[in-house]
Amino acid sequence: MPDPADAGWLRTVADEVRSFDRSSTAERVAELLRHRVIEGDLPPGTRLSEEQLVEVLRVSRNTLREAFRLLTHEGLLVHRLHRGVFVPELDEDDLVDLYRLRRTIECDVVRRLERLDPVRLRPLHDDVAAGADAARRGDWPAVGTANMRFHQHLVALAGSRRIDETAARLLAELRLAFSAVAEPRRLYEPYVSRNRGLLDLLVAGEGERAAKELEDYLHDSEAELLAAIRDRPGS
Amino acid sequence: MPDPADAGWLRTVADEVRSFDRSSTAERVAELLRHRVIEGDLPPGTRLSEEQLVEVLRVSRNTLREAFRLLTHEGLLVHRLHRGVFVPELDEDDLVDLYRLRRTIECDVVRRLERLDPVRLRPLHDDVAAGADAARRGDWPAVGTANMRFHQHLVALAGSRRIDETAARLLAELRLAFSAVAEPRRLYEPYVSRNRGLLDLLVAGEGERAAKELEDYLHDSEAELLAAIRDRPGS
DNA sequence: CACTAGGGAGTCGTTCAACAATCCTTCAAG
DNA sequence: CTTGAAGGATTGTTGAACGACTCCCTAGTG
Numbered sequence: 157m158p159d160p161a162d163a164g165w166l167r168t169v170a171d172e173v174r175s176f177d178r179s180s181t182a183e184r185v186a187e188l189l190r191h192r193v194i195e196g197d198l199p200p201g202t203r204l205s206e207e208q209l210v211e212v213l214r215v216s217r218n219t220l221r222e223a224f225r226l227l228t229h230e231g232l233l234v235h236r237l238h239r240g241v242f243v244p245e246l247d248e249d250d251l252v253d254l255y256r257l258r259r260t261i262e263c264d265v266v267r268r269l270e271r272l273d274p275v276r277l278r279p280l281h282d283d284v285a286a287g288a289d290a291a292r293r294g295d296w297p298a299v300g301t302a303n304m305r306f307h308q309h310l311v312a313l314a315g316s317r318r319i320d321e322t323a324a325r326l327l328a329e330l331r332l333a334f335s336a337v338a339e340p341r342r343l344y345e346p347y348v349s350r351n352r353g354l355l356d357l358l359v360a361g362e363g364e365r366a367a368k369e370l371e372d373y374l375h376d377s378e379a380e381l382l383a384a385i386r387d388r389p390g391s
Numbered sequence: 392m393p394d395p396a397d398a399g400w401l402r403t404v405a406d407e408v409r410s411f412d413r414s415s416t417a418e419r420v421a422e423l424l425r426h427r428v429i430e431g432d433l434p435p436g437t438r439l440s441e442e443q444l445v446e447v448l449r450v451s452r453n454t455l456r457e458a459f460r461l462l463t464h465e466g467l468l469v470h471r472l473h474r475g476v477f478v479p480e481l482d483e484d485d486l487v488d489l490y491r492l493r494r495t496i497e498c499d500v501v502r503r504l505e506r507l508d509p510v511r512l513r514p515l516h517d518d519v520a521a522g523a524d525a526a527r528r529g530d531w532p533a534v535g536t537a538n539m540r541f542h543q544h545l546v547a548l549a550g551s552r553r554i555d556e557t558a559a560r561l562l563a564e565l566r567l568a569f570s571a572v573a574e575p576r577r578l579y580e581p582y583v584s585r586n587r588g589l590l591d592l593l594v595a596g597e598g599e600r601a602a603k604e605l606e607d608y609l610h611d612s613e614a615e616l617l618a619a620i621r622d623r624p625g626s
Numbered sequence: 627c628a629c630t631a632g633g634g635a636g637t638c639g640t641t642c643a644a645c646a647a648t649c650c651t652t653c654a655a656g
Numbered sequence: 657c658t659t660g661a662a663g664g665a666t667t668g669t670t671g672a673a674c675g676a677c678t679c680c681c682t683a684g685t686g
Contacts, residue, residue, distance in 0.1 A: 180472060180668070180669090181668075181669070182668090182669095205637085206637075206638070207636095207637075215669080215670085216669060216670045216671065217638095217670090217671085218453050218668095218669070218670075218671090219668085219669060219670080221457070221638095221639095222456070222457070222460060225457060225460045225461070226460070226464075229460075229461075229464040237415060237638085237639085237677085238637075238638055238639075238676075238677045238678060239637080239638075239677085239678065239679090240637070240638065253551050253552055253553050253554075254553065256549065256551045256553075256554065257551060257553045257554050257557065260495065260496060260499040260500070260503075260554065261495060261496075263499075264495040264498075264499050265495070268495075314491065316488050316491045316492060317488055318488050318489065318491075318492045318561075319491065319492050319495065322492065322557055326553075415639070415640090416639080416640070417639090417640095440666080441666075441667070442665095442666075442667095450640085450641085451640060451641045451642070452641090452642090452667095453639095453640070453641075453642095454639085454640060454641080456667095456668095472648085472667085472668085473647075473648045473649060473666080473667055473668070474648085474649065474650095474666085474667075475666070475667065
């Protein structure tokens with residue numbers, strides 16, 4: 157029997173149990189498709205046939221459509237009336253738009269950081285280490301994943317649920333663009349050291365300088381990605 | 392050219408228009424419910440019965456559920472598995488979180504404004520005028536509406552689709568809190584002059600000062616709203 | 627040859643009815 | 657007062673059906 161005084165215990169277990177079985181079929185289907193899209197298994201532009209997926213996933217059309225709705229609102233699928241759902245093809249305007257919002261959120265989060273408990277930077281250290289490790293192995297997709305996690309953990313420092321969600325949507329959509337890049341090395345490699353530099357500034361408590369560095373960082377990243385996209389235009 | 396006297400002609404056009412606006416039935420249902428929720432017709436905490444709404448709206452359960460999904464993603468409804476959808480009850484933490492993101496977006500948008508074409512401020516002038524007019528009439532809900540439009544138009548100056556969408560979700564969710572306030576006058580009245588002051592700074596091209604003013608503005612608004620919510624706690 | 631109208635196949639949008647799974651209430655037993 | 661077990665009510669999911677729409681192909685016209 158646990159100590160009744162330890163209020164946190166029940167909460168923890170309750171949350172675990174809930175997150176276990178507390179997902180509907182549609183959400184599980186969405187989770188499955190989400191991975192496929194983000195990993196780039198489904199190239200941008202492909203149509204997701206209801207008939208076909210119903211057959212493969214063994215769910216009803218209605219359930220599948222609910223999953224589509226979920227992903228559509230995350231920006232991971234686009235829905236064209238009477239034509240079906242497609243993996244979106246991000247154009248240059250989308251990229252610029254994405255980075256615009258990204259700079260707004262990430263830089264502002266960093267700029268407002270104060271009295272930061274070093275313990276909270278722990279996940280960032282882990283991400284940087286994971287990124288460096290993956291780069292050493294030449295596993296560029298893994299570098300990309302570590303980078304995404306780094307930035308997700310970065311905005312998490314704000315401690316705001318809605319900022320986390322907004323950033324999550326943003327980064328997921330961005331991965332769509334990243335997965336379309338032919339040569340990931342040139343794109344991903346600089347991230348390793350820049351993330352580390354950013355983290356160092358945070359550790360030193362230099363919030364303002366970190367925000368400025370992040371601003372430049374994101375501008376450079378945007379330019380690189382735009383150039384990479386321009387090289388292989390699908391249209 | 393069809394005969395104008397033919398009664399069937401109008402119907403055909405009506406149908407065309409309906410399908411031309413490319414809105415599905417679910418979206419129209421969502422639009423209807425959205426208004427009900429935002430106007431406060433449905434008090435926070437009420438459950439939206441599928442059975443009941445299917446009866447009233449004359450749509451199928453599946454279509455209704457798609458509308459629910461739409462509104463859930465906007466934060467205007469919450470969905471609890473096997474229990475149904477509810478009008479959310481925002482607590483103080485939610486308000487703080489909402490204002491946190493709001494400051495991030497609105498202030499950053501204002502701070503980054505440059506070389507602003509005065510023509511683009513036109514909608515803001517209209518909103519300020521509408522707010523002042525409504526205040527003169529004592530129509531506080533209208534003041535609230537004008538205020539929301541003002542801030543929506545404010546972030547629109549950034550010219551970013553995704554920022555617009557994020558702000559729209561944010562403001563819609565905030566209206567939920569506003570609609571629960573008993574005495575709207577004390578809350579809404581200051582907005583009229585502050586919005587005007589903010590606009591004046593923008594006209595003068597004082598982006599940095601405008602951002603600072605907006606920051607204070609939002610802090611005050613948050614404090615007022617928190618106080619108002621504390622006065623009538625449902626829990 | 628270019629162009630437009632028309633038909634048909636393939637999908638999506640929506641509805642309906644039914645059953646399974648889950649929650650809430652009630653109430654009796656300890 | 658707490659616990660546990662029916663029972664009813666509501667949601668979750670399924671499968672089928674039909675209308676509506678898009679796309680592509682073909683035939684006819686100039």
